[in-house]
Amino acid sequence: MTNKVIPYGKQSISQDDIDAVIDVLKSDWLTQGPKVPAFEQAIADYCGVNFACATNSATSALHIACLALGVGESDIVWTSPISFVASANCALYCGAKVDFVDIDLDTGNMSPSALEQKLISAKKIDSLPKVVIPVHLAGQSCDMQAIYQLATKYDFKIIEDASHAIGAKYLDKPVGNCEFSDICVFSFHPVKIITSAEGGMAVTNSKKLDKKMKRLRSHGITNNPNEMTESSHGPWYYQQLELGFNYRMTELQAALGLSQLKQLDSFVRTRNDMAKKYNRAFANSNIVHLTQSNYCYSSYHLYIVRLTHSGIAEHKSVITSMREQEIIAHLHYIPIHLQPYYQELGFSEGDFPNAETYYKQAVTIPLHPTMTADEQQFVINTLIGLV
Template identity: 75%
Template sequence: MTDSLIPYGKQDISQADIDAVIDVLKSDWLTQGPKVPAFEDTISAYCGANYATATSSATSALHIACLSLGVSEGDIVWTSPISFVASANCALYCGAKVDFVDVDIDTGNLSPDALEQKLISAEKTNTLPKLVIPVHLAGQSCDMQAIAKLAEKYSFKIIEDASHAIGAKYLGKPVGCCEHSDITVFSFHPVKIITSAEGGMAVTNCKKIDNTMKLLRSHGITSNPTEMTEPSHGPWYYQQVELGFNYRMTELQAALGLSQLTRLNEFVAKRNELASIYTNEFKHLPLTHLHQSTQSYSSYHLYIIRLTGDAVKKHKELICSLREHKITSHLHYIPIHIQPYYKGLGFREGDFPNAIEYYNTALTIPLHPKLKTSEQAYIVKKITDII
């Protein structure tokens, strides 16, 4: 048994990261200074998008992204049931109704085929969504080209929940370029690809959307005379023109994010290297990993396996046994529609059968840039022994 716990994810903080934060602590700006705009500009340039808005979390980014697209009471938003609850909650915050689209069992991502069938039915009942939020599970992009074609046909907006996927690519372009969506949202939580401790980012190619998100993240307040309803009273004057929130990112977070960003490609390459080792080591076991499309280059935020055949019976045993051996196996995710709150909204377990099959067979095993060769070999051995 290993002497210390092996986490499923872990941040990699360098001395340069620490120095960047210390520099901000010694500066005049702890919030609303130059680091946040610099972080936004660097992210937008990396992704090939026109604009970026930094926020306190990916959840807050999803919220103001929905609002910037006009989501409100009476609207309908669809997303994947295999995600963290924030992917659905953001629509409820706006007063909209939420529904789900079943996943492709091989990738865990929202299925374009299931989406099309649901759209055909919804058109007949006048219940088409205003917005669809595909979730790039584990760092692999959904089939955004197919989803965008459906968006054009059925007139809905798209927010890519790319909380797992900064550094990933789709059809050779960075996830976040927004070629097939209105907005893309990233997360910088400590277990994600890069971290700002807590924090998120919403990128877009539309200036109006970006302006709205920046307004909403800071109380709906503006000091820009062109956005005011009357002439400014003087240099002290501001107006609240929308009902906004305090969703700002601090200078400390932005400085850490900027420093981490210099190693993003290195982190993603290491994650892909570790994932390849797992895939090769497991090829003779009764399990499979999430299918990787040739259209995509995953950032591998997570390495998720699915048990097959008789091994499915050992699903819970495997997760618990790994934890007993100090290997933090986890399950991403419990389908949102079977959470008690969403059951209270009328959803039932059988509504999305692929999501339930996924939940009953999947588990996440450790994958992060600081994972040692000896730790990975230990993980492989324990999984092999148990199965």
């Protein structure tokens, strides 16, 4: 094997992508112009959803999604402890309280049965969540129909954190169609399925929510006379109706995203083919990969295995040893409730046992379309040799 480092994830940039960005650089528009709404429409069309709101990151999209649903200081938001901290932080930005729902160890996703039990208990003490944010770990959708049925019964809203899952399917429909959610959020960070360098998107079937999010991403400002509190003073006039943010996506990002979107299905097919190769290679070993539900088609943003017969010391040793071989094994994620900041909020070890067990076992190994067959085989041989 060469001395080339094999990252766990990597963007795949074509000449068409480069040309698309150069065309914008030569145009009259660099920040807000025609590419942003074109990218929004293309994502909406791809997902089969009515509206899409582009942002400068998925974190920003999660924040304004919470605000659009009215999350505030007296509210509670639940999410998964196995995610990046943004899935929980977005609620704290709104002044809300955050709590977590334990995962299903086989999938790494929020457990509908754990959610139901937590809802039953919360109802007894009048502490039901206003919003639940399921996280589609590694590109596989949570069981959204089951979660939606609970939302109907217990009266909470749903934001799908699909940062990993653009191009995935649930019940043979694209993730992001919002059949079982109010808003769905995607990420276009460089290691995601497609990239806009940085960027996010919040999709919804609600015109009201879309309008709210688009205003919040741009300082709370409108230039639409129909939304103003008085007659417009002229073509230059705008009004700030609420406190918003500078969360806008640029033309450069949108142009790259539009170009990347053309390759999305190909990227996802390649990722699934590579995942199948890993699955076959690990079939008769102590390496257990996350289960893919038969009602899901994963986009395989990540390939995560669990070392079920290892202790935490051996677990660390495997990741360290792989990195010594120039294979950037990683761990997605440290349970959010164990972060020092969240422990100061009252969370502690033992609160979410499955998430904590997962953390002691999980390893993310490289999977991205730029990997060669030889590189993937080297990863397979190295990992099997270590466990």
